[in-house]
Amino acid sequence: VVIQDNYTYLKNLLCKPKIETLEFTPYAWAKINCYINLIGEKEITGFGKIENGFITDVKIIKQSVRSAYVQSNDDYSIAEFLSELPMEDIEQGLWNLDWHSHVNMQAFASGTDWGNYQKMLELRNGQTYPAMVINKRGDIWCKNILGDQKYTDIAVYLPQEMISEAEFKKVYDECKQDILAKCKVVN
Numbered sequence: 001v002v003i004q005d006n007y008t009y010l011k012n013l014l015c016k017p018k019i020e021t022l023e024f025t026p027y028a029w030a031k032i033n034c035y036i037n038l039i040g041e042k043e044i045t046g047f048g049k050i051e052n053g054f055i056t057d058v059k060i061i062k063q064s065v066r067s068a069y070v071q072s073n074d075d076y077s078i079a080e081f082l083s084e085l086p087m088e089d090i091e092q093g094l095w096n097l098d099w100h101s102h103v104n105m106q107a108f109a110s111g112t113d114w115g116n117y118q119k120m121l122e123l124r125n126g127q128t129y130p131a132m133v134i135n136k137r138g139d140i141w142c143k144n145i146l147g148d149q150k151y152t153d154i155a156v157y158l159p160q161e162m163i164s165e166a167e168f169k170k171v172y173d174e175c176k177q178d179i180l181a182k183c184k185v186v187n
Contacts, residue, residue, distance in 0.1 A: 008121065009147025012128035018144040019130050021053060022097075023157040027171065028055045030163050034175035035060055036101040036136055042185060045070045047081065048097030049089065050130070055097060059084075060178055064186045070100060071186070078123070098145075099132040107139040117145045130154055 012018075024032070028048065035044050035058065046060035061081045063072040082090060089095055098120055102108075109117065109131070117131055131151075133141040138158075143151035163171070 006147065008126040009150045011126070012144075012146040013150075013152070016128050018128060018146075018152050019050070019053075019154050021155045021157065022050065022055055022130070022142065023053060024055045024159050025057075026159040026161050026163045027167070028057050029159050030168055030171045031175060032058045032099070032134065033138075034172050035179070036103075036134060038172075038175055038179055039065055039101070039183065041067055041103055042183075043068065043070045043101050043103055044179075044183065045072065045098075045100035047095045048099050048132070049094045050097055051094060058097075058099065059095075060182050062182045064184045066186050067103065096129050097132060098129060099134065102133050102135045104136055107133045107135050107141040109133060109141060109143070114149050118148055121145055121147070132156070 032048075035046065042065035044060060044065055045063055046058055048055045048059075049057040059081070061072055061077040063070050063077065081095075085095060098117070100113075113131075113133065120129070120131075121127075128144050128146050131143055131145050132154075140156045142154040142156045144154060145151055
């Protein structure tokens with residue numbers, strides 16, 4: 001008999017409450033779209049803040065952006081990202097959505113993505129977390145990461161309202177500044 005080690009997957013599947021649905025707030029929807037479009041034909045990655053079933057904010061981390069993948073120094077970039085957050089947000093685990101864009105490709109988890117999700121699972125001490133892949137068309141792949149290429153689905157809903165033009169201008173300018181400060185384009 002050969003035992004297959006599935007402890008993390010089974011623990012996350014059977015012991016942890018999982019997210020079943022998420023809805024973007026108008027602010028977060030505008031912001032993620034600004035990031036994925038302002039970066040041009042490159043992928044971009046970051047984290048999202050989840051509160052009571054809503055994605056209320058998204059931010060990017062320091063990264064090198066390319067047309068087919070993003071590279072960051074995970075430990076350093078994540079530590080720097082966490083240092084910018086209020087301690088209350090960290091203690092409550094609000095910034096747990098792992099997201100990235102696939103530019104104009106389909107929204108799905110590639111082999112590279114699954115390797116990154118596994119590493120992120122290890123950094124999170126084996127705790128399940130939501131991951132999202134989004135493209136410029138607005139296609140969204142969103143799952144609870146439970147273990148090595150194991151997941152449950154998350155239904156994602158878009159906001160019913162949009163932000164005002166004045167609010168959009170602030171979001172647009174903020175995202176431009178974030179990209180200039182945190183993204184290095186690599187060919």
